[in-house]
Amino acid sequence: xxxxxxxxxxxxxxxxxxxxxxxxxxxxxxxxxxxxxxxxxxxxxxxxxxxxxxxxxxxxxxxxxxxxxxxxxxxxxxxxxxxxxxxxxxxxxxxxxxxxxxxxxxxxxxxxxxxxxxxxxxxxxxxxxxxxxxxxx
Numbered sequence: 696x697x698x699x700x701x702x703x704x705x706x707x708x709x710x711x712x713x714x715x716x717x718x719x720x721x722x723x724x725x726x727x728x729x730x731x732x733x734x735x736x737x738x739x740x741x742x743x744x745x746x747x748x749x750x751x752x753x754x755x756x757x758x759x760x761x762x763x764x765x766x767x768x769x770x771x772x773x774x775x776x777x778x779x780x781x782x783x784x785x786x787x788x789x790x791x792x793x794x795x796x797x798x799x800x801x802x803x804x805x806x807x808x809x810x811x812x813x814x815x816x817x818x819x820x821x822x823x824x825x826x827x828x829x830x831x832x
Contacts, residue, residue, distance in 0.1 A: 699775075699780065699813065700766065700770070700775070702813075702816055703770045703773050703780065703816065704766070704769055704770055706816060706819060706820065707769055707770050707771075707773065708769075709820075710790070710793075710794060714790065714793050716789045716790040716792075716793045717789070717790050718788075718789050718790075719756035719757065720787075720788065721749065721750075721753045721756070722771070722772075722784055722787065722788055723767075723768045723771030723772070724749055724750035724752075724753035724758070724768065725749055725750070726749070726750075727744060727750055727764075727765045727767045727768055728765070728767050729741055729744060729765050729767075730765070730766050730767075732766065733765040733766055736763050737760070737763055737765070740752070740760060740763070744765075750768075752764075771783075772784050772785075772788050772790055772791035772794065773811070778810070779810050779811075779812075780810070780811050780813075780816075781808050781809065781810050781811060782794060782795055782798065782808065782809050782811050783807070783808045784807060784808075785806055785807050785808065785809065786805070786806075786807045787807070794819075795809065797819055797822055798811060798815050798818070798819055799815075
């Protein structure tokens with residue numbers, strides 16, 4: 696599981712660098728769940744998270760702790776659920792739509808959540824070079 700989390704984290708960082716699709720909507724900032732590694736990285740800030748509300752560090756479209764933000768924020772719009780890895784909020788999130796388009800280039804639909812196989816992530820890694828030119832995939 697840790698290897699998969701690391702792979703998704705790496706991909707999300709690459710996507711963020713190559714696609715300017717984040718609209719700073721704050722959807723990734725809703726009730727973040729903290730992993731033990733997040734609590735350690737966040738230190739005193741970890742106690743400020745409210746399990747029932749928005750992140751206290753998302754202010755005016757900006758994450759005030761971006762460099763040390765929780766893992767769940769770093770991998771958004773992916774989410775780990777009991778049955779695997781899912782791409783979520785495809786209809787609401789521009790970044791999720793762009794990722795969906797890359798992962799499933801031949802599918803067009805009204806989905807809002809889709810399960811993503813590890814092989815799809817590996818294919819996406821290979822396509823990262825072409826992200827700036829969407830016509831090449």
